[in-house]
Amino acid sequence: MSSDTTAKPQVPEPCCFVIFGVTGDLAHRLVTPALYNLAEAGLLPDDFCVVGVTRTEIQSQSLHDDLMKALQQFATRPIDKDVAKKLFDCVSAVHADPSEEGSFDRLKARLDELAKRGVKNHLFYLAVPPTAFKPICDELGRTGLLQEENGAWRRLVIEKPFGTDLTSAKQLNHDLLRIVEEHQIYRIDHYLGKETVQNILVFRFANGMFEPIWNRNHIDHVQITVSEVLDVGRRGSFYDATGAMRDMVPNHLFQLLSLVAMEPPSRFDAHSVRSEKGEVLAAVQIQTPEEALNNSVRGQYVAGRVGDKQIGDYRNTPDVDPLSVTETFAAMKLTIDNWRWAGVPFYLRTGKALTSKRTEVAIRFKQAPFSMFRATEVERLSQNYLVIGIEPTEGITLQFNTKVPGPTVAIDGVEMGFKYRDYFKASPSTGYETLIYDCMIGDNILFQRADSVEAGWQAVQPFLDAWAKAGGEGLALYRAGTDGPREAHGLIERDGRRWRRLNGS
Numbered sequence: 001m002s003s004d005t006t007a008k009p010q011v012p013e014p015c016c017f018v019i020f021g022v023t024g025d026l027a028h029r030l031v032t033p034a035l036y037n038l039a040e041a042g043l044l045p046d047d048f049c050v051v052g053v054t055r056t057e058i059q060s061q062s063l064h065d066d067l068m069k070a071l072q073q074f075a076t077r078p079i080d081k082d083v084a085k086k087l088f089d090c091v092s093a094v095h096a097d098p099s100e101e102g103s104f105d106r107l108k109a110r111l112d113e114l115a116k117r118g119v120k121n122h123l124f125y126l127a128v129p130p131t132a133f134k135p136i137c138d139e140l141g142r143t144g145l146l147q148e149e150n151g152a153w154r155r156l157v158i159e160k161p162f163g164t165d166l167t168s169a170k171q172l173n174h175d176l177l178r179i180v181e182e183h184q185i186y187r188i189d190h191y192l193g194k195e196t197v198q199n200i201l202v203f204r205f206a207n208g209m210f211e212p213i214w215n216r217n218h219i220d221h222v223q224i225t226v227s228e229v230l231d232v233g234r235r236g237s238f239y240d241a242t243g244a245m246r247d248m249v250p251n252h253l254f255q256l257l258s259l260v261a262m263e264p265p266s267r268f269d270a271h272s273v274r275s276e277k278g279e280v281l282a283a284v285q286i287q288t289p290e291e292a293l294n295n296s297v298r299g300q301y302v303a304g305r306v307g308d309k310q311i312g313d314y315r316n317t318p319d320v321d322p323l324s325v326t327e328t329f330a331a332m333k334l335t336i337d338n339w340r341w342a343g344v345p346f347y348l349r350t351g352k353a354l355t356s357k358r359t360e361v362a363i364r365f366k367q368a369p370f371s372m373f374r375a376t377e378v379e380r381l382s383q384n385y386l387v388i389g390i391e392p393t394e395g396i397t398l399q400f401n402t403k404v405p406g407p408t409v410a411i412d413g414v415e416m417g418f419k420y421r422d423y424f425k426a427s428p429s430t431g432y433e434t435l436i437y438d439c440m441i442g443d444n445i446l447f448q449r450a451d452s453v454e455a456g457w458q459a460v461q462p463f464l465d466a467w468a469k470a471g472g473e474g475l476a477l478y479r480a481g482t483d484g485p486r487e488a489h490g491l492i493e494r495d496g497r498r499w500r501r502l503n504g505s
């Protein structure tokens, strides 16, 4: 994510893109189409090659065909045969399994061979389940493949989950940092691949007019919503062990929170931006178990209709414990202990099988100190929200009050809006292009650093502990296709505030 507004994007140095889990869902659905889109945009180096690491022995030609099929299935744009041919001609397969002693030596031999042909830089992309992170990294470490020498770089890309709680996140960071240095690690959170999420930084810091009002003097509260219509579907075994909090909050929702709440970085570089994001997450107040229970609601869906789809009880999902108390909805109230935000609540909510797909950050400004317009029904007055829409509408909306034309002073709320699609024509993408490109040019602004991963877990740990202790008690059921459990309304309404509606504006 370069800060230069005029320069043509730089083409990365020659590199070898090594994918673990190359025949899996992530590699097929996102990584392959993203590489194709980069190739089509001329943003892959001329000397570029893909090495797919497989746990069973397969021929390079079969891998080539497999990736071509994946591209045909998941491409976001029409496929140009020449571009695809050039991309896949450089694919080769290596059979290496960390549980087979010495098998990574084969990978090393292949990479050494490529280095002799001038492709000295290696990007290791771990598109594998988290249990495989450590065994793979240990082997990469043993074979010296992560060692940067003679000006060649080595980068390691991993996907969430970065641990399942504070202790495991610390352990993972510790294990990784024994083998590689922090600057070599690229922890991907796909939310940061979204243009509108990246735009929060630009919106706040490239426009002078918002900063003076971006604080507790003018902001009443902030609402962060990620609601999904999707149910758990075939992900039962992963989801039942994870739940809405672990799946969404310390990663995706906290990315949104940190971009909205961080202090202005002194420079637009990875160190400054990531330090400010880490600082604000570390300032989220750590709640006691009682506070955590009082300031949160967890819910689980029961059968209902989402659009025209009938969804069954969460507990009847394949691979889910029939007595499961895992939450599919989480809402919480957080505060940030610093001068900018003291006293401003941040309300977060996320859930599955809800009435609509909506991802947004809504900043509610304080009302005018008194109303001169007493004749106006209060519900007609707009709530002075600034809404950063991420899905389904990508854009920014400002709501304010205005006079209704006519001889009397009647007031109504109106909206001023910017929609991305009205101004910019972007080719459809997977959202991974920027992230993969940034890994190749070595820009880690958009990637999480160890300290902010740990700060995120630290802030949610009291909720996880309190919920684990309470078991089924306090788990609120909600009907699929609604806006979540009634109790979630109670959480915000007791403070005299209201959630924004999930349907409509």
Ligand code: BG6
Pocket: 226, 228, 230, 247, 359
């Ligand atoms: C993933 C979660 O990280 O994010 C999924 O594991 C969730 O459960 C998804 O559905 C949501 O992403 P998006 O981009 O659709 O909001």
